[in-house]
Amino acid sequence: MEKALEHYRSLPQPKRSEHLWRYSAWRRLHPTGKVEEVPKAVSAKVVLTNLDGSAVDSAIELRPARGEERRRLSATLAEDNVAASFCRALCGDESLLLSIPNSYVGEQPLSLDITASGHISSLYLLFDIGTNAEVELAISIRGEAGWFGLLREGNIGENSKLTEFVHNRLDHTSTLLRCEGIELQRDARLLTATLSSGADKSKSDLRYSLTGMGADLGVFIAVHGQGKRHDDHHIEIEHKVGNNRSQVEMHAACDDNSRSVGTGRLLIAESAQGADAGQVFRNLLLSDKAKADVIPELEVLADDVSANHGAASAPLDPEQVFYLESRGLDKNESRDIIVEGFLMDAFKDFKSPALIDRLRTLLLVHLDCDLI
Amino acid sequence: MAEELLKIIDLEVSVDGVKILKGLSLRIKSGEVHAIMGRNGSGKSTLAFVLMGHPAYEITKGSVTFRGKPLEELNVFERARAGMFLSFQYPQAIPGVQVGKFLRKSVQAVRGSAAGSAREFRTELNQAMESLGVDRSFLSRYVNDGFSGGEKKRLEILQMLLLHPQLVILDETDSGLDIDALRTVAEGINEAAKTAGCLVITHYQRLLDYVKPDFVHIMLDGKLVKSGGAELALEVERQGYEWIEAEVA
Numbered sequence: 001m002e003k004a005l006e007h008y009r010s011l012p013q014p015k016r017s018e019h020l021w022r023y024s025a026w027r028r029l030h031p032t033g034k035v036e037e038v039p040k041a042v043s044a045k046v047v048l049t050n051l052d053g054s055a056v057d058s059a060i061e062l063r064p065a066r067g068e069e070r071r072r073l074s075a076t077l078a079e080d081n082v083a084a085s086f087c088r089a090l091c092g093d094e095s096l097l098l099s100i101p102n103s104y105v106g107e108q109p110l111s112l113d114i115t116a117s118g119h120i121s122s123l124y125l126l127f128d129i130g131t132n133a134e135v136e137l138a139i140s141i142r143g144e145a146g147w148f149g150l151l152r153e154g155n156i157g158e159n160s161k162l163t164e165f166v167h168n169r170l171d172h173t174s175t176l177l178r179c180e181g182i183e184l185q186r187d188a189r190l191l192t193a194t195l196s197s198g199a200d201k202s203k204s205d206l207r208y209s210l211t212g213m214g215a216d217l218g219v220f221i222a223v224h225g226q227g228k229r230h231d232d233h234h235i236e237i238e239h240k241v242g243n244n245r246s247q248v249e250m251h252a253a254c255d256d257n258s259r260s261v262g263t264g265r266l267l268i269a270e271s272a273q274g275a276d277a278g279q280v281f282r283n284l285l286l287s288d289k290a291k292a293d294v295i296p297e298l299e300v301l302a303d304d305v306s307a308n309h310g311a312a313s314a315p316l317d318p319e320q321v322f323y324l325e326s327r328g329l330d331k332n333e334s335r336d337i338i339v340e341g342f343l344m345d346a347f348k349d350f351k352s353p354a355l356i357d358r359l360r361t362l363l364l365v366h367l368d369c370d371l372i
Numbered sequence: 373m374a375e376e377l378l379k380i381i382d383l384e385v386s387v388d389g390v391k392i393l394k395g396l397s398l399r400i401k402s403g404e405v406h407a408i409m410g411r412n413g414s415g416k417s418t419l420a421f422v423l424m425g426h427p428a429y430e431i432t433k434g435s436v437t438f439r440g441k442p443l444e445e446l447n448v449f450e451r452a453r454a455g456m457f458l459s460f461q462y463p464q465a466i467p468g469v470q471v472g473k474f475l476r477k478s479v480q481a482v483r484g485s486a487a488g489s490a491r492e493f494r495t496e497l498n499q500a501m502e503s504l505g506v507d508r509s510f511l512s513r514y515v516n517d518g519f520s521g522g523e524k525k526r527l528e529i530l531q532m533l534l535l536h537p538q539l540v541i542l543d544e545t546d547s548g549l550d551i552d553a554l555r556t557v558a559e560g561i562n563e564a565a566k567t568a569g570c571l572v573i574t575h576y577q578r579l580l581d582y583v584k585p586d587f588v589h590i591m592l593d594g595k596l597v598k599s600g601g602a603e604l605a606l607e608v609e610r611q612g613y614e615w616i617e618a619e620v621a
Contacts, residue, residue: 318427323464325448326424326457327474327531328481334449337477341468341514348468348514 005038007079008089014082023261023293024203024232026082029177031120031147038089042118044148046096046125051109051138051354059104065097065126073097073126074153076181076209083205084179087122087151095124102130102157109136109354116145116170127154129162131185136352137164141178142198144171152180156188158212163191163352165359169366170198172227178204184244186212193220193350195343195359197366200229207236208246210275215244220350222251222343224366225258225290232261235279239272242302248279251346253339254290263295264309270301277306283313284342286335340367374401377439377539377569378423384433385415385422385594392418394594395434400569402538407572407580409608410591416573417461419591420543423571424458425451438539453482455538455568459528459545465516471527472497472511475534482535500533503563505556521548529560540564541571546579558582577609590616 013035014021027035048062049055065073077084098112114123121143129135141150148170156162170176176199184190196202208217223231237246252260264279283292296309316338324334343363350356378400385393392415400406410416422429423436425448436443438456446454466474475497480487487493501508504526516524525545532540542561546554561570561583572583580588580602588604589596592613597620598604608616 320464320466322426322448323460324466326452327478328449328452329477330449333481337469338466341466343468345468345514
């Protein structure tokens with residue numbers, strides 16, 4: 001604990017000029033605003049079941065992580081990552097490991113329910129997916145904590161597939177800091193979808209490292225901004241070797257005075273010939289005061305790659321509204337269905353029938369509740 | 373006696389200050405099929421859009437009533453709920469919205485309590501899909517997103533069958549269809565025409581081989597310049613529009 005604390009305090013505090021902190025200053029995200037301070041935090045409650053609520057297979061473990069496991073699984077996030085370092089210091093010696101054994105093939109998705117409560121809450125979650133395994137996972141982040149820090153690090157073993165969605169449904173008064181570092185080995189596949197609708201201040205720093213050939217990564221994010229919600233997603237993908245693929249699709253629908261920030265950083269190493277990478281950021285601006293900022297960045301050192309990025313921000317398309325109105329839906333109904341569709345469209349390449357149905361239901365509940 | 377559904381008198385319409393319709397009059401009764409033919413740019417699609425209430429089109433003169441009610445008093449969705457239906461030449465894609473959900477919402481909005489239960493809707497939907505040769509996988513796809521031209525037109529006709537409109541406006545519904553799709557779509561139109569008034573806007577005569585019009589109107593430069601029976605469409609197919617232009621000059 002002391003070591004993590006010392007390490008955090010030894011880091012230079014990030015400046016607003018840095019890419020990662022340009023739109024969400026660390027001082028404003030820090031739970032007390034005094035950046036040198038590491039306050040006491042309550043550990044979040046974590047419950048692992050199958051999606052239908054039944055007990056998980058005995059081969060799957062959720063237990064405190066050992067020191068060696070922490071060292072092995074935390075290689076993706078750099079030592080100088082301030083947010084991750086802060087979360088490590090906050091969590092101290094407490095961390096959980098979700099372990100999926102080699103060749104495990106789940107018959108139904110797992111559900112990981114995270115409840116954050118108290119003034120300041122934290123969770124350090126590691127996961128280790130063995131080789132040739134296939135697992136689907138639904139992660140729900142909820143609760144009324146004033147501030148919640150989630151650090152997630154892990155490894156997806158050779159030829160394994162993890163398909164997961166993360167639903168940020170924290171109370172609107174909460175602040176969320178989410179840091180992730182995930183490594184994909186040879187022929188591993190990660191499809192990760194996020195529905196971000198909770199926590200009025202939310203910063204996610206998501207980093208993925210493709211270290212094996214044939215690795216396949218899909219990052220799909222839907223953000224719904226209302227009121228004064230501020231949602232900032234930074235997605236950083238590093239292709240360390242060649243012949244692998246990554247895709248980012250982020251859709252943000254911003255209403256009222258809300259703001260969405262999407263920054264993407266794609267690094268293709270010189271040795272990563274044959275990499276195929278794409279990033280698309282789309283924003284739907286639903287009010288004059290809503291804001292959306294997008295900065296995709298490419299750093300390509302290899303010469304035989306496919307790398308592309310695109311960004312677009314637009315208000316509601318009046319032709320879509322006219323079409324829906326001509327089918328009997330009034331202006332509000334037309335707007336609602338367009339917003340729902342726009343957010344769901346972020347998940348069009350998220351290939352999991354069971355999880356996509358759940359995502360759709362959760363989104364509908366969220367949107368319908370907001371109408372009440 | 374059949375009810376008069378649509379009454380257009382001396383209609384003039386502008387878009388961005390440019391006059392497109394220049395004094396158009398037309399009456400359609402329930403059960404009648406009217407076809408409007410004309411060259412590109414003659415104002416056919418403008419008429420379709422202005423009837424449905426597209427905000428870009430401004431009525432500068434004349435009047436339009438639907439079942440005796442001035443259309444200007446009705447918003448777009450109110451026109452749909454009152455029984456008007458426009459089959460779009462280029463239907464909009466609504467990414468992320470599944471066809472099945474969209475159809476259910478639309479039917480509930482337009483038919484209200486007459487929409488029936490979910491089970492009744494499913495039965496009716498299955499019948500309509502079968503009649504149009506539409507596969508069930510259609511329902512989980514996103515509205516018009518990645519659809520071929522033919523699929524888009526089938527979805528328009530599927531909506532028409534489910535919404536039970538009283539006045540159907542078909543804007544170039546035949547464009548982009550192969551002959552088999554054209555026949556299928558025409559059967560759907562003929563089904564709707566049993567109870568509704570139809571305004572078929574078309575560029576070609578071939579749709580009228582399968583949908584028999586009671587009246588054919590020729591539109592030139594924003595006006596209906598000549599009207600007749602089904603034989604007028606055949607005449608246009610044979611001779612083009614020049615002889616009509618010469619006639620009205």
